[in-house]
Amino acid sequence: MDLIVKNMNETLATQILTWNYEGPYDFYNNELSDEEIRERLNGTYKALIDENGEVLGFFCTGDSAQVPIGKQYGAYFGEFVDMGLGMNPNYVGKGNGYNFCSFIIQHIKENTDRASIRLTVATFNKRAIHLYKKLGFVKKDKFTTDFAEFITMVKKN
Template sequence: MKCIIRNMNADFARSILSWKYDRPYDFYNNSMDEEGVREFLSGSYRAIIDDKSRLFGFLCTGESAQVPAGNKYGVYRAPFVDIGLGMNPNFVGRGYGHDFMTFIIGYITQNYTDTPLRLSVATFNKRAIHLYEKMGFVMVDEFASDSAEFITMVKKDLPK
């Protein structure tokens, strides 16, 4: 699978906001509204397009990649590049996760050299946690929001 990064635009944002995941991943479903579009156009999101010109997923960095409830637990104090990501539900569960995550890690490490990576994931998402562990992420913190329990995971050994 070959992917490329594109700047986020309103069409990509609206498409992503309309994605619907099956249970239990419907936790990640969004509402289609202008506030959501503005968030995706904030400058911290990128669209990921596959080699067939399909919107395959997205990534975000910084505060947009953090779960706000984590701040009250202090899980984001250490200097890491926070990353968030989402895969088009049409491709979820079809064996693309490793290549997708490898692409994202490569992009992030090219643009944020020598800074370790951190991500937050809902604890019920065992499939994602398993993938992140295979990619070298380790759990460092746990916290809860009003809607779910989360862990933060970090990757310190970055590809050269």
């Protein structure tokens, strides 16, 4: 999987925001709005493009990768790079996750001074949690919102 990291632009953000996942992963569907586009253009989001120019996914870092209410539960303390990600639904569940996530992790390591990475995942997403464990992440914190229960997972280097 040869991927290219591109800065997010309005065209890429619009395409990503219109992705539709099948249940139960429809939890990750977004609403196409000016506010959502502005967030994707805040400088923390990157698109991942394959050699044919197709958008395979995206990732973000920092506050954009956090579930805001998690701060109230103390889930985001410490010296970590927070990582969020999403894969094009056409590639989900087809064995692409390990290489996709490994690429993102490597890119973050090469472009930040913090060695440890943290991510947040909904607890129902067993498929993602299994993948993150294979990548060396371990469970750290747990918190609940009105919509779902989440855990943070960390990968220390």
